[in-house]
Amino acid sequence: MDLSDEDLLEQYVSGRTEALGELLERYRRPLFSFILRMVPAPSEADEVFQEVWLRVIRKSGDYRRDRFRGWVFRIAHNLLIDRARGRKPNISLDEGFSREAEQTVGDRLAAPGLSPEQAAGGRDLGTRIRAALETLPPEQRQVFLLRTEGDVPFKEIAKMQRVSINTTLARMQYALNKMRELLRDDYEVWRERR
Amino acid sequence: MNCHEAEQDLLLEQSGELSAALKARLGLHLESCATCRARRDEWSRLTAMVQSTTTTCTPSAAVMERILAAAADASAKPRPIIRPLWKSTLAAAAGLALLLGGVGLLHGLRPTPGGTSAMAGESRLAEVSSLLAMIMEHEDPLGDSSRKTAPDVTQECARQLLILEGLDVEAAEEPSAEATRLEERQPTTLQWRNSPESPSGICV
Numbered sequence: 001m002d003l004s005d006e007d008l009l010e011q012y013v014s015g016r017t018e019a020l021g022e023l024l025e026r027y028r029r030p031l032f033s034f035i036l037r038m039v040p041a042p043s044e045a046d047e048v049f050q051e052v053w054l055r056v057i058r059k060s061g062d063y064r065r066d067r068f069r070g071w072v073f074r075i076a077h078n079l080l081i082d083r084a085r086g087r088k089p090n091i092s093l094d095e096g097f098s099r100e101a102e103q104t105v106g107d108r109l110a111a112p113g114l115s116p117e118q119a120a121g122g123r124d125l126g127t128r129i130r131a132a133l134e135t136l137p138p139e140q141r142q143v144f145l146l147r148t149e150g151d152v153p154f155k156e157i158a159k160m161q162r163v164s165i166n167t168t169l170a171r172m173q174y175a176l177n178k179m180r181e182l183l184r185d186d187y188e189v190w191r192e193r194r
Numbered sequence: 195m196n197c198h199e200a201e202q203d204l205l206l207e208q209s210g211e212l213s214a215a216l217k218a219r220l221g222l223h224l225e226s227c228a229t230c231r232a233r234r235d236e237w238s239r240l241t242a243m244v245q246s247t248t249t250t251c252t253p254s255a256a257v258m259e260r261i262l263a264a265a266a267d268a269s270a271k272p273r274p275i276i277r278p279l280w281k282s283t284l285a286a287a288a289g290l291a292l293l294l295g296g297v298g299l300l301h302g303l304r305p306t307p308g309g310t311s312a313m314a315g316e317s318r319l320a321e322v323s324s325l326l327a328m329i330m331e332h333e334d335p336l337g338d339s340s341r342k343t344a345p346d347v348t349q350e351c352a353r354q355l356l357i358l359e360g361l362d363v364e365a366a367e368e369p370s371a372e373a374t375r376l377e378e379r380q381p382t383t384l385q386w387r388n389s390p391e392s393p394s395g396i397c398v
Contacts, residue, residue: 012269020265024258033248046257053261057268126247148244153209169202176237183240190243 005068013060020060024053027072034073034149037133038080038141048083052076070156073146077160084138125186132182136175143168144175195223200230204237 003011003019005026011019031052036045052075063071133141139161146152146160158168180187195203203220206212212220224231 012265015269017266017269020269021262024261024265028252028258029248032253033251036251046254049253050257050261054264057261057265060268125243126251129244129247147209148241149248151209153211154206155211166202169205172205173201176240179244180236180240183243187236187240187243190246191239 009056009060009063009068013063020057023056023068030149030151031072031076034145035076035080037130037145037149039083044083048076048079051079055079067156069150070152073150073152074156074160077142077146125190128183128186132179135182136178140171140175140178143171144179147172195219197227197230200224200227201233204230204234208238208241 003022005023008019008023008026012023032045032049035048035052036042039045039048052072055075056072059075133144136144142161143154143157146157147154152160154165154168154172158165161168200220200223203212203216207217207220224234
């Protein structure tokens, strides 16, 4: 039987170094993919990924059997927010304008990035998905990627973003509908191949 | 249920966060709503399509090696042992006991000789619980306020701490009928369980 993530981390803390290697292997693709699609330049992804794991190693002794998946993605999320703040110190990505709407600057600004035509013109499906993701406001992109890449529950995403679960669900709805619109052609081709 | 609610429930169902009752309600809506059924299928396929491109993304071998080297390096150093929350709280409590014992604060928390044992015990339990709660709030390394120690945990640790120091907290919390009768008859000076003659013991 496979050990849970939490068991593996406990084993690592107890001295079995290989347990961390197993965790790393488990999260290599989903976590890296989440980071890769959140950073503005792919070259930053390695650096962020490494920093996430160095923090996991540093904090592992204090870990208290929270859900590991939520914990590790929260570390990544916080690092990405810090980096975004470093780049745009005057714009907060996760602080609300008003309590009622819980909308943030990211929600309100017109999404930067490529036009749908540019998005559709990418070399391959992965590139076009990345281009389409870049047209989403950061909060919607986070929710979309935390769900699709990280399988992080909405409840935990809401905690990370410090908004209500309804706001998180609404962000996911917008993101899915926008992505469906941008990737309509790919989606049809992909569906026929299945 | 309208389609907007159904869409939100579809997302929660996909993430495994929808209760059985709401699942049943969603099922009924889907049976009669072709639009929501189509939406569910589209979202599932779109998600699968995005996930299908995930497998090509991996960190560089150099990064993986650096992480594993850091893990081995950290593992070679002595590490704290993970304990259940109440145990780590109790460990903090033991530290607190030493600290308080050293400066005589626990002594200061003792009841006045004229007080009743039940009231004194409750009062001290509350005071030590508050101190523990303050300490434990500073323990979370990520500074996440959602992980504050629950009051029942700190109270349990305070109780253990006082028992460790010799106070029969349970007796103080729930005085027996006999004890209550005795107290009603004559408010007594509290007795010390460990060394009745010594003022440095803990009263019962």
